[in-house]
Amino acid sequence: MSLSNSYKRLLLAITMMVALSACQSTPTTLYQQVGEQAGLERLVDAFIKQIGQDEVVFPYFKQTNVSHFRAGFITHMCDVLDGPCTYEGDNMVQIHTGMKINEHDFNHTVDLLIAAMNEVRLSHSLQNKILARLAPLRAQIIKI
Amino acid sequence: MKWVSFLATLLFCNTALAGGKLLATPGVSQIEGSAGGGIVPWAQLAGYASEDEWSIGAFCSRGNVKNYRLDVCGVQGNLFNRIELSYAEQEFEVPALNTRIEQKVSGVKVRLYGDIVYSDWPQLSVGIQHKSLKDGKVAKLLGAGSTRGDDIYLAASKLHLGALNGYNWFWNITARYSEANQTGLLGFGAKHADKSWLLEASSAVFLSREVALGVEFREKPNNLGLGESHWRDIFIAWFPNKSLNVTAAWLDLGSIAGVDQQTGWYVSITGYF
Ligand code: HEM
Ligand code: HEM
Numbered sequence A: 001m002s003l004s005n006s007y008k009r010l011l012l013a014i015t016m017m018v019a020l021s022a023c024q025s026t027p028t029t030l031y032q033q034v035g036e037q038a039g040l041e042r043l044v045d046a047f048i049k050q051i052g053q054d055e056v057v058f059p060y061f062k063q064t065n066v067s068h069f070r071a072g073f074i075t076h077m078c079d080v081l082d083g084p085c086t087y088e089g090d091n092m093v094q095i096h097t098g099m100k101i102n103e104h105d106f107n108h109t110v111d112l113l114i115a116a117m118n119e120v121r122l123s124h125s126l127q128n129k130i131l132a133r134l135a136p137l138r139a140q141i142i143k144i
Numbered sequence B: 001m002k003w004v005s006f007l008a009t010l011l012f013c014n015t016a017l018a019g020g021k022l023l024a025t026p027g028v029s030q031i032e033g034s035a036g037g038g039i040v041p042w043a044q045l046a047g048y049a050s051e052d053e054w055s056i057g058a059f060c061s062r063g064n065v066k067n068y069r070l071d072v073c074g075v076q077g078n079l080f081n082r083i084e085l086s087y088a089e090q091e092f093e094v095p096a097l098n099t100r101i102e103q104k105v106s107g108v109k110v111r112l113y114g115d116i117v118y119s120d121w122p123q124l125s126v127g128i129q130h131k132s133l134k135d136g137k138v139a140k141l142l143g144a145g146s147t148r149g150d151d152i153y154l155a156a157s158k159l160h161l162g163a164l165n166g167y168n169w170f171w172n173i174t175a176r177y178s179e180a181n182q183t184g185l186l187g188f189g190a191k192h193a194d195k196s197w198l199l200e201a202s203s204a205v206f207l208s209r210e211v212a213l214g215v216e217f218r219e220k221p222n223n224l225g226l227g228e229s230h231w232r233d234i235f236i237a238w239f240p241n242k243s244l245n246v247t248a249a250w251l252d253l254g255s256i257a258g259v260d261q262q263t264g265w266y267v268s269i270t271g272y273f
Helices: A005-023 A030-034 A036-052 A066-080 A092-096 A103-119 A124-140 B002-012 B137-142
Strands: B054-065 B069-079 B083-094 B099-113 B123-133 B144-146 B148-164 B167-178 B188-190 B196-206 B211-218 B231-241 B244-252 B263-272
Touching (some): A030 A036, A036 A066, A036 A103, A092 A124, A124 B148, B099 B137, B137 B144
Antiparallel strands (some): B054 B069, B054 B263, B083 B099, B099 B123, B123 B148, B167 B196, B211 B231, B244 B263
């Protein structure tokens, strides 16, 4: 029983993609790839604009001091993306306790972040790497 | 015309009732009606319902290989991303014999653990597909023991964000306990053949948020002694929004009922409400 050529070619392509990603050294941090401080500010501003126009997520921020959120979120992102910052604000659990964010609203916020990343033209693969850093935080944010 | 307006509605209606999952994460609809790939049921439950939502979906698929054609339509319900209920009707055309085999499949799937994106370990589900042939003549003729049967399966799946050089990588492995011959279309079991565990697997790479390219493998038993082959496919799935999926695949179903080289194409459309 032999596989078709196209199947084998696909196998090869996938193997090569895995191999390439494995041996590729990462000369730059995600923070640098986003465009350092200026790039991060552009991203977070686009994200805040998305939230501001969104009827699902905006209500959570009704009482929020936007400039405090902006500064804290930028520092936190800078830290998470291996930039030269240390986030020293309240931790994720402390901040989001009492908000009772459900899975739907969390994923909706991810959709908004993706829209913001598209708006500032981050590449598809950079977007995924950023999401991969944020996804593990969900357990400290929802349903509390 | 009805179809055209149905599709147009889905394509432009971006607001499904339940949009609680990330785009594309429910997978597509497999030929027995469960959420999955084309031929393998996956651990994800159909539709975009998250923990406090419900959703329904409907799909139709056609597989066309050298000597046979399979048409399937079905519906799926998702209750709180915990339970999936599905019902599908299959019509298997054998033009050479001027015969049509019809099978109905009712399915239940329960999510046991996790979330394909967020949990540390893969999402895990268990499911059952209850199948019955409308008219078991062909199955009996070929020596099948029964015209109805139940498949039980355990599925694990995971989406790894950015894992393949920045591209999202998905995999699913399913273990199925079954005695179905050609998924049940040729009956269930046979003399000296009993239920066995069968391995199925899928893997896909997301080229963008909307497009995934993948492969599937489904191990098959050979109860009837007709050289039943394992199934394989390569698929491309398009998710323009959370209301619509269109999937196309190239199938290699090997030998069916003693006739070799059953390769061909597959298309499937699912709408989510
Ligand atoms: C990306 C996914 C996969 C690819 C590309 C792949 C590829 C292949 C290839 C190239 C063969 C050899 C076929 C031949 O020339 O005879 C094969 C056979 C086989 N694979 Fe996979 N495989 C995949 C996943 C899996 C998984 C996950 C399993 C089981 C857990 C599996 C089970 C098998 C078995 C049982 C055979 C032997 C089938 C036979 O009797 O011909 N495959 N596969
Ligand atoms: C991985 C996802 C998330 C991360 C990394 C994150 C991170 C943060 C950080 C660092 C702050 C503090 C900013 C400051 O110093 O003021 C913050 C505040 C906040 N977050 Fe999140 N957050 C996430 C998801 C969400 C979601 C899904 C929601 C709601 C749907 C949400 C709602 C809020 C609100 C309302 C505040 C402001 C609290 C206040 O008024 O002080 N967050 N978040």
